[in-house]
Amino acid sequence: MSDGDLSSKYVLQTAGFDARFPNTNQTRHCWQNYTDYFKCVAAKGEDFAPCKQFKRAYHSLCPNEWVSKWDEQRDNGTFPASLEP
Amino acid sequence: MLSINNLNRSDFQYHPYHLVTPSPWPLMISISLFCFVIGAVLYMHGYPYSLVGATFRLGFINTAATMYFWLTDVTNEGTLNGDHTKEVVKGLLIGFLLFLVSELFVFVSVFWAYFHSSLVAAIEIGGIWPPLAIIALDPYGIPLLNTIVLLSSGSTVTMGHHAVLKRDRRYSIWGLLLTIILAIFFTGLQYFEYVNATFTIADSVFGSVFYCSTGLHGLHVLVGTGMLLSSFVRLVNYHFTDSHHQGLESGILYWHFVDVVWLFLYVAVYYWGGL
Numbered sequence: 001m002s003d004g005d006l007s008s009k010y011v012l013q014t015a016g017f018d019a020r021f022p023n024t025n026q027t028r029h030c031w032q033n034y035t036d037y038f039k040c041v042a043a044k045g046e047d048f049a050p051c052k053q054f055k056r057a058y059h060s061l062c063p064n065e066w067v068s069k070w071d072e073q074r075d076n077g078t079f080p081a082s083l084e085p
Numbered sequence: 086m087l088s089i090n091n092l093n094r095s096d097f098q099y100h101p102y103h104l105v106t107p108s109p110w111p112l113m114i115s116i117s118l119f120c121f122v123i124g125a126v127l128y129m130h131g132y133p134y135s136l137v138g139a140t141f142r143l144g145f146i147n148t149a150a151t152m153y154f155w156l157t158d159v160t161n162e163g164t165l166n167g168d169h170t171k172e173v174v175k176g177l178l179i180g181f182l183l184f185l186v187s188e189l190f191v192f193v194s195v196f197w198a199y200f201h202s203s204l205v206a207a208i209e210i211g212g213i214w215p216p217l218a219i220i221a222l223d224p225y226g227i228p229l230l231n232t233i234v235l236l237s238s239g240s241t242v243t244m245g246h247h248a249v250l251k252r253d254r255r256y257s258i259w260g261l262l263l264t265i266i267l268a269i270f271f272t273g274l275q276y277f278e279y280v281n282a283t284f285t286i287a288d289s290v291f292g293s294v295f296y297c298s299t300g301l302h303g304l305h306v307l308v309g310t311g312m313l314l315s316s317f318v319r320l321v322n323y324h325f326t327d328s329h330h331q332g333l334e335s336g337i338l339y340w341h342f343v344d345v346v347w348l349f350l351y352v353a354v355y356y357w358g359g360l
Contacts, residue, residue, distance in 0.1 A: 031208040080211030 015057040030062035034070060035081055043085030088167040101170040103162065110155040117151055120144030156315070160332070164324045174331045181335045185342055188305070192346055195301055196353065199294040203358060210289055214358065219291050220283045221359035227278050228355040231271055235344045238267035242313070242337050249320070252327045261317045261333075264340070268310040275303055298354055302346055309343045312336035 021029035037054035044051060058067070073079040089097065098104070121144025127137040134141075163169035169177075203214045210216040222228060245260020279296075286296040316333040319325065325333060 027208060028212075031212065035212075080209065080217055081213060082211075082217060 015060045026061055030058055030066070033058035034062060034067070035083065038074070038083045039085050042083055088165060090167045091170070094170075101172040102176075103168040103170070103173045105162075108155070108158065110151050110158065114148060114151040114155065117144050117147035121148055160319065160324070164319075169329070169331075174329070177331050178335070181338070185338065188342065192301065192349075195294075195298045196349065199298055199354060199358075202290045202294050207290070210291070214291070216289050216291050219288060222278065222282065222355060224351070224355040224359055227274055228351055231274055232347065232351050234267050234271045234274070235347050238264045238271070239341060239344050241267060242340055246333070246337055249325060249330055249333065250327050257320060258317075261313060261320060265310060265313050265317060268306065268313065268340075272303070272306055272310070275299070275306075295354060295358075298350060302343070302350055305339075305343050305346065309336070309340045312339055 015029070015033070018029055020032070033054045037051060037058060040048065040051035040054055070079060074083070086093070094101070120140055124137050124139075124141030124144050128134060128141060163173075206212050206214045206216070215221045241260050241263040243260075245257050245264060248254075248256035248260055284292050284295075286292045313336050316336045319332060324330075
């Protein structure tokens with residue numbers, strides 16, 4: 001199998017530099033993208049393509065533990081921020 | 086000889102200072118304070134009150150009692166014995182101002198904690214302030230009334246002080262009494278707010294910084310009220326003259342300090358914090 005096939009099928013990239021979060025601690029970068037994704041979906045619906053950018057960013061930046069904890073909080077209704085658009 | 090005065094002082098000493106005779110109170114208060122602090126720390130680290138309460142209460146009562154004995158000794162030495170020359174009074178004022186500065190720094194540390202927590206709220210509380218589901222108190226309600234009460238008490242205490250300076254006994258008593266009444270009114274209003282608030286000290290960092298800052302201020306209001314009360318008792322008992330009333334002036338300074346701290350609290354915690 002050739003590398004060319006695989007590399008054209010999967011594009012590997014991580015979240016780009018965001019000037020709002022210039023320092024080493026990227027916690028807030030992860031948090032912001034997580035909340036922005038769900039606010040985007042609440043405003044525009046799940047099929048709205050640009051929302052996917054936030055999803056890719058938070059999946060790339062956030063530890064999976066945090067994502068599952070926050071998903072659980074959203075399901076329980078105990079998520080600490082408002083996710084209204 | 087009943088008391089020393091500027092005419093006979095040089096029979097005993099060639100300086101205007103007061104070299105205090107040996108006293109048990111400094112040692113007594115340090116032991117009491119230690120006991121009090123040990124009791125408090127043990128309680129805060131989970132030892133049940135039924136076990137450590139005795140230590141705590143013993144320490145507190147002993148500290149209060151020793152303060153009473155020490156301060157009445159100072160009053161007797163100054164007002165009755167004549168040991169408080171102008172130099173001594175200057176020293177007492179400087180000592181009190183240094184104490185006030187140290188109190189200022191305690192409040193700086195509490196305000197620092199408040200701004201650290203609130204300016205950039207942690208993601209664990211949703212990155213917003215006040216946190217979701219915390220209903221902050223309405224700054225235009227009782228907090229505004231409290232501001233007016235304290236500002237008014239500042240003016241009544243000034244009226245009382247000016248009356249002392251003018252040797253007007255009637256207005257000096259009224260001024261100080263009104264101030265004490267307003268102080269008690271403030272305390273009552275704060276107690277009502279505390280009891281009826283929808284959040285407790287355990288409700289996230291918001292509850293912690295709110296009650297630690299306003300609570301520390303409340304303790305200072307109680308101390309200030311105590312100082313004003315003791316000055317009131319001394320005023321009624323003719324301890325003060327129009328030119329010598331450092332105890333009263335210290336109490337008034339402390340009370341103005343309490344008022345200014347409240348103004349900062351009102352603007353930063355009640356008004357801005359509730360936005």
